[in-house]
Amino acid sequence: FYQQSLYKQGWALFKQNLNEESLPVFARLLDVKLRDPAAARGFRQPDALPRADREIVEDTLRVMSVVFSMADGTEPLNRFMDSVGKPPYSALLYSRLGDLYVDKQRYQDGATTYRAFGAREPNSEFSPGLSTRAIEAYRKGGFAQLVLEGKREYVENYNLGSSFWQGRDRAGYPEVVAGIKLHLTDLAAYHHAAAQKSKRADDFSQAARWYRLQLQSFPQDPEAPATRYLLGEV
DSSP: OHHHHHHHHHHHHHHTTOHHHHHHHHHHHHHHHHBOTTSTTSBOOGGGSOHHHHHHHHHHHHHHHHHHHTSSSSHHHHHHHHHTTOOTTHHHHHHHHHHHHHHTTOHHHHHHHHHHHHHHOTTSTTHHHHHHHHHHHHHHHTOHHHHHHHHHHHHHHHSTTSGGGTTOOGGGOHHHHHHHHHHHHHHHHHHHHHHHHHOOHHHHHHHHHHHHHHHHHOTTOTTHHHHHHHHHHO
């Protein structure tokens, strides 16, 4: 009965507007349901749980997201994660809170939340995926400049020479590699087009920077000759 009692206690506190008091109770429930030292990432994914357990976990993540959405910014969530020992499933909370904001069309808040996890744990295998969702949130909100900045941040954080790849094989993370290639292409094309309009040396240098990194990262790519030609042009 322990797990059910945690669930009901958390909800009872939440219904009484004792939001801060409900969070540690819900966190203990997540610990019971998700923590697993034998699992590859130290926790079980909700999708892998039996249906009843999965529903309780998803509902718990949802109500915790509602509580954190009442706060100002992501710092309360950061502090809470520190207070409970940075659990291995912490990416789920940042993900669900970001999703809640996006569902409410608070796109910048959603993107900020996704990016907050990457800022805390830049080398986590979940950080690139949340960075991608931040870019998509900016895109949904129509923030073209922020989309570009999100792509730049993604490449700077996860390019093939970054610390993210220490001890990792690129073959094991095809989505991250695909994201790097896509964003490098977009960044180079954007700055190349800007340079053609402005004729400013700085814009040409920016385009050249991304073309060079694209060639360094993917020297055997079928598009490498065309990229090298564009680099020569800028």
